[in-house]
Amino acid sequence: MTDPIAQRVAAATPPRLAHRIRGLSDRTIAWLFVAPTIFLLLAVNIFPLIWTIRLSMTNFRTNRPNNEVEFIWFENYQKILTDEDTWTSLQATAHFLIWTILLQVLIGFTLAYLINKKFRGNDLWTTLIVLPMMLSPAVVGNFWTFLYQPQIGLFNYFVQFLTGTDPASFSMIGEVALAPWAIVIVDTWMWTPFVMLICLAGLRSIPSSIYEAAECDRASKWRQFWTITIPMALPFLMLAVLFRGIENFKMFDLVVQLTGGGPGSTTLLTSIDLKREAFEKWRTGYASAYAVILFVTVFGLASIYVKALNKVKDR
Amino acid sequence: MSFSITEPSNRQKWIAGILVIGYAILTLIPLIWIIATGFKTPSDAIAYPPKLLFTPSLEGYVNLFTSRTRLAPEDLAALGDPTTWYDKIVRSYDMVITGPSRYGERFMNSVVIGFGSTFLSVFLGTIAAYAFSRFKVPLKDDLLFFILSTRMMPPIAVAIPIFLMYRELGLSDTRLGMILLYTAVNLSLSVWLLKGFIDEIPVEYEEAALIDGYTRFQAFYKVVLPQAATGIASTAIFCLIFAWNEYAFAALLTSGTAQTAPPFIPTIIGAGGKDWPAVAAGATLFLVPIMVFTILLRKHLLRGITFGAVRK
Numbered sequence: 001m002t003d004p005i006a007q008r009v010a011a012a013t014p015p016r017l018a019h020r021i022r023g024l025s026d027r028t029i030a031w032l033f034v035a036p037t038i039f040l041l042l043a044v045n046i047f048p049l050i051w052t053i054r055l056s057m058t059n060f061r062t063n064r065p066n067n068e069v070e071f072i073w074f075e076n077y078q079k080i081l082t083d084e085d086t087w088t089s090l091q092a093t094a095h096f097l098i099w100t101i102l103l104q105v106l107i108g109f110t111l112a113y114l115i116n117k118k119f120r121g122n123d124l125w126t127t128l129i130v131l132p133m134m135l136s137p138a139v140v141g142n143f144w145t146f147l148y149q150p151q152i153g154l155f156n157y158f159v160q161f162l163t164g165t166d167p168a169s170f171s172m173i174g175e176v177a178l179a180p181w182a183i184v185i186v187d188t189w190m191w192t193p194f195v196m197l198i199c200l201a202g203l204r205s206i207p208s209s210i211y212e213a214a215e216c217d218r219a220s221k222w223r224q225f226w227t228i229t230i231p232m233a234l235p236f237l238m239l240a241v242l243f244r245g246i247e248n249f250k251m252f253d254l255v256v257q258l259t260g261g262g263p264g265s266t267t268l269l270t271s272i273d274l275k276r277e278a279f280e281k282w283r284t285g286y287a288s289a290y291a292v293i294l295f296v297t298v299f300g301l302a303s304i305y306v307k308a309l310n311k312v313k314d315r
Numbered sequence: 316m317s318f319s320i321t322e323p324s325n326r327q328k329w330i331a332g333i334l335v336i337g338y339a340i341l342t343l344i345p346l347i348w349i350i351a352t353g354f355k356t357p358s359d360a361i362a363y364p365p366k367l368l369f370t371p372s373l374e375g376y377v378n379l380f381t382s383r384t385r386l387a388p389e390d391l392a393a394l395g396d397p398t399t400w401y402d403k404i405v406r407s408y409d410m411v412i413t414g415p416s417r418y419g420e421r422f423m424n425s426v427v428i429g430f431g432s433t434f435l436s437v438f439l440g441t442i443a444a445y446a447f448s449r450f451k452v453p454l455k456d457d458l459l460f461f462i463l464s465t466r467m468m469p470p471i472a473v474a475i476p477i478f479l480m481y482r483e484l485g486l487s488d489t490r491l492g493m494i495l496l497y498t499a500v501n502l503s504l505s506v507w508l509l510k511g512f513i514d515e516i517p518v519e520y521e522e523a524a525l526i527d528g529y530t531r532f533q534a535f536y537k538v539v540l541p542q543a544a545t546g547i548a549s550t551a552i553f554c555l556i557f558a559w560n561e562y563a564f565a566a567l568l569t570s571g572t573a574q575t576a577p578p579f580i581p582t583i584i585g586a587g588g589k590d591w592p593a594v595a596a597g598a599t600l601f602l603v604p605i606m607v608f609t610i611l612l613r614k615h616l617l618r619g620i621t622f623g624a625v626r627k
Contacts, residue, residue, distance in 0.1 A: 029531050030450035033442035037502055040439065044499035045465045048476035055476070062479065111338060117323040119332035125339045127613040132342060134609045138562035139598045142581035143349050146591055152361045154348055167363075189342060197616070211321040250469035253562035257581055274471045279567055284475060291472030298467045 056289035063282040076289035086290075088265055089273040095180050096187070096255075096269060097248050101241055103188045108195025109237065113229075115196075116203045126200070130193040137190065141257035144186050148172040148258075173259050179266045183255050187248065195240040202236025203229070235313045242305055249298050270294055349602065352595035360591045375592030377401045378585060379418050379600075383410040385586065408586075418597055421579040425559060425601070427490055428575055432497035433554040439498070440505030441547060445535060447506065448513040449521075465503050470563035478568060490573045496564055501554040508553070512546025513539065549615035556605060576601050 024032070056076055060069045080086050111129065115122050132140070147155045148171070156167035172182040206228065214224045252271040255261070261268035261276070274294065278287035323331070352360050354371040383405055386394075394411065397403045405412055446452055477496060478487070486492030516539060524534040540547075566578040580597045584590060609616070 024530070024532060026450055026531055029535075030446045030452055033446035034452055036439050037443035037506060040495070040499050040502060041465070044477070044496060045468075045473075048473060048480060049468075051476040051479070052472065107338075111335060114331040114335050117328050117331035119328040119335070122332070122335065123613070125335050127610055128339045129335075129342055130613070130616065131346060131606055131609055134556060134605050135346075135602050136560035136562065136577045136605075138560075138566075138577040139580050139601060140345075140349075143595065143598055144345065146352070146589075146594075147345060147348065149361075152363050152365065154344070154365050157363075157365050189345070192342075208321045215321065246467055250467075252470060253577075257562075271469045271471050274469065275563075275567070278471060278475050279478075284479075288472075288475055291469065291475060295468055295472060298469075299464065302467060 052288045052291055055285050056292050058285045060285045061282050062284045072285075076286050077293065079286065080290055080293060085265070085273070089268045089270050092180065092265070092267055093249065093251075093269045096183060096251065096267075097245065099181075099184045100187045100191070100248055101244055103184065104192045104195045104244060105237065105241060107188070108192045108240065109199045109233075111192070111196045112199035112203055115200055126196075130197065132190045133193045135190075137254035138257050140190065141186060141254040144258055145173060148182060150174075174263060176263055176266050179259050179263055183258055183267050186258060187251070187254060190254065191244060191247075195237075195244065198236050198240040198243075199233060202233035205236075206232045235309065238305075238309045238312060242302065242309065245305070246298060246302060250294075346602075346606075349595050350599050352591055353599045355592050355595075357585065357590060357592055360595075372404075372592075373401070374404050375590075375596035377404050378590055378593040379583065379596040380416055381405070381412045382414055382416050383408075383586075384413050385410050410586075417579065418576075418583075421574055421576045422600070424490065424573055425575040425577075428493045428497065428573070429555055429558040431490070431494040432501060432558045433551050435494065435498040436501035436505045436554045437509075437547060437551045440502055440509050440550065441540075441543070443502075443506045444509035444513050445539060447510050449518070465500075471567070474564055474567045477564075481568065488569045488571055488573050493565065493569060493573055493575070496568070497554075497558040497561065500561075500564075501557055504557070505550050505554055508550045509543070509546060512543050512550075516542045545615070549612065552608060552612055552615070556608070559605065 057071055057073055058069050059067075059072055059076075061067060115126055144155075147153050150156055150171045151168040153167070153172075155172060156170065159165055159170075160167045170178065172178050172185075210228055210232075211224060214228060219227070250271055251269055252275065255267055255269055256272050256275070259267040261272040265273075270290075271294075274287055274290050277283050277290060351369075353375045354373070355366070355369055356372045356374050359366050359369045359372075381401070386409060388409065391406065391409060391411070397406045402412065481487040481492050484492075486495070520538050520542070521534045524538045525531065529537065560577065561575075562577040565575045569575065569578070576597070580594060580601060583594050583597055585593060
């Protein structure tokens, strides 16, 4: 930079031109590139979130726009938390969450373990197993109501084939005792492959040298499974549980098409309950408070879980 | 082939193979049933015991694409002989075709909204991901966490204020409204995935380009973009699949003009109750493209569905 000629050229170049030669500065580009994304997320995520929080403290009803809107602070929250129905739907959600996660982890991990034996053609079969989870839950869930029909439904016929029960004698989605299981079955059918894929990635990440070392030390296969396979695949397994947990806590499309929350309120998951409050009873303020409570719950639980996950990972 | 003590024995492989293939066949039965039911007549579809073998019929597809009305026998006779094969099918039920059904429109809405929002979210996602990957953007870490946390909101919770907002802005039940909404929802996934892909491209390539006299912008689209092409493509597939399958927003925010196929297909009904072959035909046409995509792109699946958490 001490070259006098270069300095003179630089001084003689008009600033505009210099700018054009170098192009836009990195800072400008950074902001230019990020701005549209931030704008869209603010407009469609943050702004509505703030609006929801505001609405949640009012008695606003979308179907009565002329009513005077009163600011009632936390009355909605109080109502929701003391309402029996809220706890009923939380129980339905808990039943759904616990069983789907348990079944999906068990079946998904077993499948991943088997696929990891690398039999011939495992690639093709893995892809075929994955198909259900890529499809539209609403469309597929709707069709499952056909499979669940008493008498003519394929599912009932299959149960008859296995156990000899009369296929006309039970209705998976029409009976209080069976409906919670009907939704667990379909969700498990649809999302087990997801857990399987993540577990498979976990199993494949374990270097074979560890097993070779264990083999040299004469560790039994059983011992290898519990001291190598499970601990090393655990972070992946926990990740799968996190994703499934969040997704199933907000489950809507599949179940609303299958049972619509019925019979009674046996499968009335929180999302479906929320939809009824907001878009059928039009209690907008109340539903907003409900939404905030659900969001805080998921967010809180997920944060705690992620901390635990990171601890397992670092170990 | 080298011998390894950790390689599973042939017997283990056989057992594993049989179990996995058994599960795969079991899990595919509902999907095969959807496709098969689409080619059944309504009476075959509800036969007991369920019919595995049947004479294929295109009735479901005809009913899917047309709306029909029942006529008295003398009016039917007055119309003369049916002229086309689909007329013939409909006439055998004493009905005539009165016009196309709404399925075509709904399917087109799905195509337009799906591809529109995919293009936007991948375009915006790529440039944002580049900035996040290469520059010091303030609050970078928080932003990425924030982007992901928007996925924790139940869709119904988001739909309440969007419903009110769109009503004010005149965006309710429009394709543009749905494109913007799906773009915003997908953008979080898109930025997050693409940042992962761009992080993997060595910075040295761009630095070399910059030294060669490229501007930052040229370096971006002549060096980084081609390298990220695979990542961009697989991100696009995930955005497309999300928008294609999405139900909650579509069901709540659209009713007439902009309704997509997922809320429409379950509402297809026939003359006497649910017309399952037509529903199955509609579902088949809607689901098969995604099945084909999945099989073709299986190598790039994992990263997308795990939000980039699993990279292999």
